[in-house]
Amino acid sequence: xxxxxxxxxxxxxxxxxxxxxxxxxxxxxxxxxxxxxxxxxxxxxxxxxxxxxxxxxxxxxxxxxxxxxxxxxxxxxxxxxxxxxxxxxxxxxxxxxxxxxxxxxxxxxxxxxxx
Amino acid sequence: xxxxxxxxxxxxxxxxxxxxxxxxxxxxxxxxxxxxxxxxxxxxxxxxxxxxxxxxxxxxxxxxxxxxxxxxxxxxxxxxxxxxxxxxxxxxxxxxxxxxxxxxxxxxxxxxxxxxxxxxxxxxxxxxxxxxxxxxxxxxxxxxxxxxxxxxxxxxxxxxxxxxxxxxxxxxxxxxxxxxxxxxxxxxxxxxxxxxxxxxxxxxxxxxxxxxxxxxxxxxxxxxxxxxxxxxxxxxxxxxxxxxxxxxxxxxxxxxxxxxxxxxxxxxxxxxxxxxxxxxxxxxxxxxxxxxxxxxxxxxxxxxxxxxxxxxxxxxxxxxxxxxxxxxxxxxxxxxxxxxxxxxxxxxxxxxxxxxxxxxxxxxxxxxxxxxxxxxxxxxxxxxxxxxxxxxxxxxxxxxxxxxxxxxxxxxxxxxxxxxxxxxxxxxxx
Numbered sequence: 001x002x003x004x005x006x007x008x009x010x011x012x013x014x015x016x017x018x019x020x021x022x023x024x025x026x027x028x029x030x031x032x033x034x035x036x037x038x039x040x041x042x043x044x045x046x047x048x049x050x051x052x053x054x055x056x057x058x059x060x061x062x063x064x065x066x067x068x069x070x071x072x073x074x075x076x077x078x079x080x081x082x083x084x085x086x087x088x089x090x091x092x093x094x095x096x097x098x099x100x101x102x103x104x105x106x107x108x109x110x111x112x113x114x115x
Numbered sequence: 116x117x118x119x120x121x122x123x124x125x126x127x128x129x130x131x132x133x134x135x136x137x138x139x140x141x142x143x144x145x146x147x148x149x150x151x152x153x154x155x156x157x158x159x160x161x162x163x164x165x166x167x168x169x170x171x172x173x174x175x176x177x178x179x180x181x182x183x184x185x186x187x188x189x190x191x192x193x194x195x196x197x198x199x200x201x202x203x204x205x206x207x208x209x210x211x212x213x214x215x216x217x218x219x220x221x222x223x224x225x226x227x228x229x230x231x232x233x234x235x236x237x238x239x240x241x242x243x244x245x246x247x248x249x250x251x252x253x254x255x256x257x258x259x260x261x262x263x264x265x266x267x268x269x270x271x272x273x274x275x276x277x278x279x280x281x282x283x284x285x286x287x288x289x290x291x292x293x294x295x296x297x298x299x300x301x302x303x304x305x306x307x308x309x310x311x312x313x314x315x316x317x318x319x320x321x322x323x324x325x326x327x328x329x330x331x332x333x334x335x336x337x338x339x340x341x342x343x344x345x346x347x348x349x350x351x352x353x354x355x356x357x358x359x360x361x362x363x364x365x366x367x368x369x370x371x372x373x374x375x376x377x378x379x380x381x382x383x384x385x386x387x388x389x390x391x392x393x394x395x396x397x398x399x400x401x402x403x404x405x406x407x408x409x410x411x412x413x414x415x416x417x418x419x420x421x422x423x424x425x426x427x428x429x430x431x432x433x434x435x436x437x438x439x440x441x442x443x444x445x446x447x448x449x450x451x452x453x454x455x456x457x458x459x460x461x462x463x464x465x466x467x468x469x470x471x472x473x474x475x476x477x478x479x480x481x482x483x484x485x486x487x488x489x490x491x492x493x494x495x496x497x498x499x500x501x502x503x504x505x506x507x508x509x510x511x512x513x514x515x516x517x518x519x520x521x522x523x524x525x526x527x528x529x530x531x532x533x534x535x536x537x538x539x540x541x542x543x544x545x
Contacts, residue, residue: 001249061123063394069212071253072301073389076310082534083486085310088389096123 001115007070008038008113011089013078015042015109018057018086022107023047037094040111047105054107056086058098061111063090135398136209139366140217141199147221148192150355155185164190168231171274173266173341174512175468177425178225180343184352187425191224194233198259201237205252211391211401211440215313216259218405218436223263225425225432227515232265232272235287239294246295254298260316261297263516264324270513275336293323308526310388311486313441314433314479317519324510324520331511338511344468345424352423356413356431364406371399378403385485386441393439401439408438408447412475415451419458419465419474426468429515430475437478446485446492447478453496461501473503476518480525487533499525 001007012029019027024044032039070092077085077092090096092113099108151160163186170181178187198220202213220228240258244251251258271286300319312318328338371377377400384390392401412431416423434442454474458465465474477499484492503521514520 002247058123059395063391064208066208066210067250067253068207068255069210069389069391071298072256072315073305073310075302075305076388079306079309083385083387085389087391087395091389098123 003074004115007074007077007092008040010074010077010079011092011111011113012040012042014085014089015040015111016044017078017081018053018084019044019046019107020081021084022050022053024107035115037115038111038113040093040113041108042110043106043108045105046107050100050105050107054098054100057109060084060086061090061093061096061098061109063087065094066091133209135370136214136393137199137203139398139402140209140214141196143363144192144195144199144217144221146192146359148189148196151185151188151192153185154188155183159183160185160189163187164230168229168269169273170269171266171341172227172229172232172269173338174227174507174515174517175342175344175426175472176226176266177343177345178227178229179348179425180345184345184348187225190229191221194224194228194230195221197230202255205250205255207252207255209393211393212256214393214401214405214439215436216256218432218439220259220262222429222432222436223515225428227429228262228265229269232268233262235268235290236261236264236294236297239291240298241294242291243295243298257298257301257316258294260301260314260516261294261320263317263320263514263519264293264327266515267293267324267327267513289327293327296323304523305388308523309530311482311526311530312479312519312522313386313388313437313482314476314516314519314522315388317479317514317516318523320514320516321506321510321520321523324514328509328511328513338513341512342468344422344426346422349417349423352428353413353417356423356428357410360406360409360413360435363409364403367399367402367404367406369399370402371397375403376400382443382445384441384443385482386443386446387482387486388441390441390482391439392441392443404443405435405438407444408442409435411444411447415474416471419471421466421471422468427471427475430472434475434478437481441485442478442481446481449484449489449492450477450480450496450499452489453477453493453498454500455496456493457497457500463504469504470500473500473518476516477503477522479519479522483526483529483533487537491529491533495525495529498529 027044029042093111094114095112097110163182167182237258268286268290304319377396381404412434480495483495506521507517
């Protein structure tokens with residue numbers, strides 16, 4: 001698959017946009033690459049009522065991996081900040097985990113993308 | 116704790132049963148092929164198919180006028196069934212874009228795509244996948260939508276005055292080379308309109324078609340304007356397709372447990388790429404939304420005194436297909452209103468053939484209305500109705516998705532302007 005690194009960078013960018021939209025002022029992201037896959041971890045503080053947005057995130061990241069759709073559409077991930085392409089991120093990953101510390105408002109998202 | 120801490124489990128969604136999607140698609144287009152017998156005898160259909168395959172078919176060529184209504188139905192049904200078979204063989208998971216691609220191919224098999232001319236481009240995409248050493252299934256949607264340039268192959272095969280062997284070689288070369296360049300261009304051009312033009316490959320095909328036509332022109336080829344447009348079929352075709360889509364709505368309603376749940380959720384999405392209603396809301400609501408798009412489109416054509424024929428059915432089918440991948444009545448209505456506004460103020464009428472098509476296909480810009488609201492949707496439709504009449508000259512009508520070409524340009528020009536105005540207002544605090 002060509003542009004593998006750029007695809008992962010765009011996934012991270014999309015998630016950063018998402019955390020900004022939830023009021024995050026501090027975002028930490030990490031990418032680890034192994035011969036088989038990429039691990040992406042992104043963590044940010046949030047403000048306000050985030051329940052609905054987290055439910056939406058959960059729904060969109062649940063999309064099954066879709067290599068055929070990804071091939072044509074991956075450049076859209078992280079492209080605008082007023083709309084999300086989280087379903088595309090879902091289609092580009094094999095598993096996802098969302099953790100939320102309700103009291104501190106800290107949200108952590110971990111993704112695994114097989115090569 | 117908001118949201119909980121459970122992992123997001125990725126499973127094939129129960130609401131999206133793969134077999135059911137393919138069975139419904141196959142059943143739909145098998146029915147379409149069989150409906151041909153209402154209009155013609157098997158012998159007449161065969162003769163009509165021969166004319167469809169061998170006649171030049173660049174814009175606007177209504178296959179109902181070339182080979183008869185029966186042959187056009189068979190051509191549409193068979194081409195769709197062959198592509199459904201191809202997707203199944205490649206084990207492609209059915210999603211909203213699968214439905215959009217098959218319905219679009221079916222629609223354009225009423226004017227421009229046929230049993231012969233589509234395969235050259237598909238083979239070109241396959242060649243690209245081989246070159247990249249990746250599965251063909253990864254690029255299969257570029258192949259399906261890329262058949263927009265199929266009339267170029269027909270033109271070389273049957274429209275040029277050259278020795279047969281040379282024509283065949285040239286047609287193969289053109290088809291393969293088009294197919295080979297479409298996948299990388301499809302990805303790159305998505306950035307141009309940021310997903311606000313649903314017919315992305317239409318935009319790409321417009322550019323590629325313009326390059327090819329320029330080459331042809333350099334060797335003395337002058338494309339003639341063409342308009343084969345049948346009339347007088349409304350009394351038969353309108354009720355037939357309204358029933359067809361009503362049946363589809365009923366299937367969706369039953370699959371959805373006799374509820375409308377999910378349909379209102381669909382109306383809430385902006386529609387910008389990627390908005391896959393099948394994956395997001397399931398098969399039942401998606402089928403109902405598709406049926407609403409189909410019935411609405413037919414009623415619009417009747418309301419403006421238009422014609423139900425091959426080209427307008429292509430528009431209707433494309434609306435139906437993309438109602439699984441971004442379109443719904445709420446985001447389409449402002450776009451159509453923009454075209455209608457153009458009809459009231461510009462020099463052409465709403466029932467002029469290219470404008471009938473423009474109104475249906477302009478809904479490629481539905482995400483503009485979905486994202487930025489009714490006003491900008493109307494502006495997009497208004498601009499599109501003028502631009503689409505001018506961009507066809509660039510590719511000489513060889514790109515069947517002329518509206519996708521125009522829609523890409525409108526979105527690319529309009530969206531940054533809207534963003535700038537909107538962010539200006541936000542910084543003013545207004």
